[in-house]
Amino acid sequence: xxxxxxxxxxxxxxxxxxxxxxAVIEARQRGLSVAVVCKSLFGKAHTVMAEGGCAASMxxxxxxxxxxxHFRDTMRGGKFLNNWRMAELHAKEAPDRxxxxxxxxxxxxxxxxxxxxxxxxxxxxxxxxxxxxDRTGLELIRTMQQKIVSLQQEDFTSYGDYEAKLKVFAxxxxxxxxxxxxxxxxxxxxWRESGRFVLFETPAVVLATGGIGKSFKVTSNSxxxxxxxxxxxxxxxxxxxxxxxxxxxxxxxVWPPSVKGILVTEGVRGDGGVLKNAEGERFMFRYIPDxxxxxxxxxxxxxxxxxxxxxxxxRTPDLLPRDEVARAINTEVKEGRxxxxxxxxxxxASRLPTEEIRKRLPSMYxxxxxxxxxxxxxxxxxxxxxxxxxxxxxxxxxxxxxxAVPGLFAAGECSGGMHGSNRLGGNSLSDLLVFGxxxxxxxxEYVESLDARxxxxxxxxxxxxxxxxxxxxxxxxxxxxxxPYTLHTELQQTMNELxxxxxxxxxxxxxxxxxxxxxxxxxxxTVEGNRxxxxxxxxxxDLRNMLLVSECVARAALRRTxxxxxHTRDDFPQLDAQWRNRLLVCAATGDQPVPAVxxxxxxxxxxxxxxxxxxxxxxxEKYYTEDELAGHPERTA
Amino acid sequence: xxxxxxxxxxxxxxxSGELQDFEVEANEGEVVLDLxxxxxxxxxxxxAVRWNCKAGKCGSCSAEVNGRPRLLCxxxxxxxxxxxxxxxxxxxxxxxxxxxVTDVSYNYEKAREIPSxxxxxxxxxxxxxxxxxxxxxxxxxxxxxxxxxxxxxCHVIRDHEENKQSFAGPRYLMRxxxxxxxxxxxxxxxGDAQDVHGxxxxxxxxxxTEVCPEGIHITDNALIPMKExxxxxxxxxxxxxxxxxxxxxxx
Numbered sequence: 001x002x003x004x005x006x007x008x009x010x011x012x013x014x015x016x017x018x019x020x021x022x023a024v025i026e027a028r029q030r031g032l033s034v035a036v037v038c039k040s041l042f043g044k045a046h047t048v049m050a051e052g053g054c055a056a057s058m059x060x061x062x063x064x065x066x067x068x069x070h071f072r073d074t075m076r077g078g079k080f081l082n083n084w085r086m087a088e089l090h091a092k093e094a095p096d097r098x099x100x101x102x103x104x105x106x107x108x109x110x111x112x113x114x115x116x117x118x119x120x121x122x123x124x125x126x127x128x129x130x131x132x133x134d135r136t137g138l139e140l141i142r143t144m145q146q147k148i149v150s151l152q153q154e155d156f157t158s159y160g161d162y163e164a165k166l167k168v169f170a171x172x173x174x175x176x177x178x179x180x181x182x183x184x185x186x187x188x189x190x191w192r193e194s195g196r197f198v199l200f201e202t203p204a205v206v207l208a209t210g211g212i213g214k215s216f217k218v219t220s221n222s223x224x225x226x227x228x229x230x231x232x233x234x235x236x237x238x239x240x241x242x243x244x245x246x247x248x249x250x251x252x253x254v255w256p257p258s259v260k261g262i263l264v265t266e267g268v269r270g271d272g273g274v275l276k277n278a279e280g281e282r283f284m285f286r287y288i289p290d291x292x293x294x295x296x297x298x299x300x301x302x303x304x305x306x307x308x309x310x311x312x313x314x315r316t317p318d319l320l321p322r323d324e325v326a327r328a329i330n331t332e333v334k335e336g337r338x339x340x341x342x343x344x345x346x347x348x349a350s351r352l353p354t355e356e357i358r359k360r361l362p363s364m365y366x367x368x369x370x371x372x373x374x375x376x377x378x379x380x381x382x383x384x385x386x387x388x389x390x391x392x393x394x395x396x397x398x399x400x401x402x403x404a405v406p407g408l409f410a411a412g413e414c415s416g417g418m419h420g421s422n423r424l425g426g427n428s429l430s431d432l433l434v435f436g437x438x439x440x441x442x443x444x445e446y447v448e449s450l451d452a453r454x455x456x457x458x459x460x461x462x463x464x465x466x467x468x469x470x471x472x473x474x475x476x477x478x479x480x481x482x483x484p485y486t487l488h489t490e491l492q493q494t495m496n497e498l499x500x501x502x503x504x505x506x507x508x509x510x511x512x513x514x515x516x517x518x519x520x521x522x523x524x525x526t527v528e529g530n531r532x533x534x535x536x537x538x539x540x541x542d543l544r545n546m547l548l549v550s551e552c553v554a555r556a557a558l559r560r561t562x563x564x565x566x567h568t569r570d571d572f573p574q575l576d577a578q579w580r581n582r583l584l585v586c587a588a589t590g591d592q593p594v595p596a597v598x599x600x601x602x603x604x605x606x607x608x609x610x611x612x613x614x615x616x617x618x619x620x621e622k623y624y625t626e627d628e629l630a631g632h633p634e635r636t637a
Numbered sequence: 638x639x640x641x642x643x644x645x646x647x648x649x650x651x652x653s654g655e656l657q658d659f660e661v662e663a664n665e666g667e668v669v670l671d672l673x674x675x676x677x678x679x680x681x682x683x684x685a686v687r688w689n690c691k692a693g694k695c696g697s698c699s700a701e702v703n704g705r706p707r708l709l710c711x712x713x714x715x716x717x718x719x720x721x722x723x724x725x726x727x728x729x730x731x732x733x734x735x736x737x738v739t740d741v742s743y744n745y746e747k748a749r750e751i752p753s754x755x756x757x758x759x760x761x762x763x764x765x766x767x768x769x770x771x772x773x774x775x776x777x778x779x780x781x782x783x784x785x786x787x788x789x790x791c792h793v794i795r796d797h798e799e800n801k802q803s804f805a806g807p808r809y810l811m812r813x814x815x816x817x818x819x820x821x822x823x824x825x826x827x828g829d830a831q832d833v834h835g836x837x838x839x840x841x842x843x844x845x846t847e848v849c850p851e852g853i854h855i856t857d858n859a860l861i862p863m864k865e866x867x868x869x870x871x872x873x874x875x876x877x878x879x880x881x882x883x884x885x886x887x888x
Binding site: 104138222224527 | 767
């Protein structure tokens with residue numbers, strides 16, 4: 001039998017970013033034993049990269065803000081495709097989740113009267129983002145990391161062992177979820193350091209593995225973002241929704257090439273920075289789409305006044321939702337008004353005094369000075385779209401974060417529904433907190449409800465081990481060896497060029513063909529060396545997940561014949577009300593290591609009446625079909 | 638433009654290792670980590686290196702370049718001459734696992750020994766009120782990305798394994814300072830700073846400050862003020878007398 005290190009926990013959380021850590025805290029506080037497994041060192045998760053802030057309608061900066069306004073903004077940002085129950089829970093609970101962080105020791109920037117300061121961001125009606133300069137994600141991770149340490153200190157007092165009830169398994173990759181009779185029974189993986197296998201016997205797994213950005217060439221995402229949770233869930237029998245919606249953040253660095261894609265926070269625009277093309281024109285005024293007409297300033301003068309007087313003026317179109325700004329930049333560059341390196345200019349230098357820029361945007365100042373030799377207090381930044389976030393993910397119950405597989409929960413970026421077709425900036429950190437907590441709670445309640453625990457069969461463990469070690473065995477079909485780095489590069493190139501920010505049927509079909517070719521070659525991926533800290537092997541394992549989620553993205557993108565949020569079809573450029581309520585659900589078929597993907601259409605539940613009434617009928621008419629609105633009170637009255 | 642750069646990289650594991658020479662293509666604007674990645678993709682697929690964000694925000698890719706503790710992702714090739722041999726070695730203060738990857742568990746153990754944030758009793762979530770000027774002191778320390786370069790360079794532990802037991806290192810002494818300066822924290826860690834975390838070992842050579850990629854003034858703003866608090870508590874004759882009379886513990 002395969003040699004495996006075994007552990008037994010009530011709940012295993014995979015991923016130690018914001019959602020994972022919040023789930024851990026909740027499950028542990030409910031008295032359960034919890035393991036958190038992460039591919040990197042503890043505290044390095046991609047959440048540290050979040051810059052701008054965490055959206056919560058605390059109303060500290062503008063007392064008119066409340067959960068209803070936040071809910072409306074979120075639905076608009078997602079073009080009404082969002083799971084409205086998730087958007088409701090999110091808007092209602094975000095303030096409590098932020099205040100809770102202060103009790104863990106977080107130190108947000110303050111208002112003059114000592115409360116948490118809130119900043120402007122794209123798509124948010126009022127200044128809403130709790131922040132710490134431009135390193136808010138780091139503050140969230142550190143705060144929750146330190147809260148976990150404090151829970152371990154309490155356990156040390158009670159049990160004489162810091163790790164008695166809560167242990168971090170850092171640099172450990174989960175490759176397989178194991179089930180018994182359809183329910184989660186465990187998770188199998190390997191230690192990156194030694195390559196040795198580890199099995200977690202557990203009735204409940206919370207997936208909090210983040211996104212899929214590493215399937216694209218130009219991305220703001222770290223190497224960890226290989227769609228592991230998406231793929232694990234699919235293979236375990238859960239469905240993925242909204243996979244065609246991929247957010248390209250409008251402002252990534254474009255020069256030098258080695259930093260292409262690294263994020264430039266939306267906070268630059270929130271704090272007064274403006275986008276200009278090579279002719280010096282503030283072009284965003286030309287790109288206000290019909291659905292947002294009337295909500296944004298149509299002159300530079302009004303836009304500039306808005307920063308100081310939000311009651312009397314409309315917001316600048318520089319702060320339209322991210323999908324709109326990314327498309328606008330793309331068009332400007334394509335029409336020949338791009339910068340030297342194919343981007344747009346983002347100017348904060350002429351808008352704020354040097355000291356103020358360095359105080360509000362210290363990381364950006366540092367990043368551009370160190371990596372691009374650009375002083376952002378004196379010159380504009382060159383920026384362009386970068387793959388940033390996947391709206392799609394595991395379909396979950398909004399209240400409990402439970403997937404269709406008993407015992408399997410998901411929260412954060414790897415779950416789907418909350419953000420609809422496009423996520424607003426700042427709604428990710430709040431999403432992590434709200435649904436991380438709910439997933440921890442959901443998993444805890446599930447475990448408490450069980451009479452007996454499922455067990456892991458030896459056959460499943462042996463199969464998982466064999467699957468993980470396959471790349472050491474050479475080509476599975478006697479063909480020539482493939483290098484995982486080469487295959488990864490081809491995959492990224494394909495997704496970037498053919499299923500990127502602007503899509504067309506023939507290009508997506510070409511991508512699907514190319515993915516089929518990669519699928520045929522992936523069994524021949526061969527790695528050198530031994531199992532000890534071997535990045536070639538690690539990539540070979542992750543590559544299967546990237547291929548599987550790429551297929552989901554491409555196949556769903558081909559099916560959706562309209563443009564909405566993070567899915568733009570050149571051949572179907574309009575929003576189509578017939579598509580608004582339709583979700584595309586990806587499911588895995590067959591039991592090969594990288595299963596085939598099947599896409600089906602599913603209707604969402606109609607929005608609850610009291611929530612629907614938060615919107616003006618005239619706004620809903622821009623998104624809904626006539627039939628859907630027939631029962632609206634303003635119509636029937 | 639592109640040129641063949643000369644890289645000398647330490648390769649090995651817990652048992653043995655050596656410096657190996659490589660020639661790797663370097664392009665405009667690249668950082669040392671780009672070259673390490675190119676090495677992996679073209680010559681040494683199993684070369685072990687930690688990294689994550691590649692933007693100086695996560696503190697994973699810490700190593701030593703020509704003997705100086707640095708983040709590989711923030712070390713631009715343009716600071717070296719094109720014909721210069723660039724030597725990349727793992728952090729010396731921590732045990733090697735493989736190649737450029739070291740065992741940094743010492744840091745996580747030290748983190749657990751510092752009593753956590755302790756808010757005043759009865760203060761409810763949402764009721765926290767603090768002034769910006771007051772939070773800024775601790776905020777500077779919370780910029781820390783835990784790259785552990787300050788720990789790596791600190792001479793108290795760099796070549797003195799025996800001191801690790803009784804010395805938390807600049808990163809965690811700074812954490813003590815951060816909590817002590819938190820406007821609402823009510824716990825007292827001043828005595829422990831000296832007795833448990835080894836503040837007295839620090840003789841303010843500022844090496845930690847020099848290597849900090851976040852530019853945190855570790856020595857001036859964290860360690861020296863902590864030393865002053867210890868000194869005020871321990872060597873102020875009136876406090877000393879008060880402690881004798883009232884038998885206050887822990888000071």
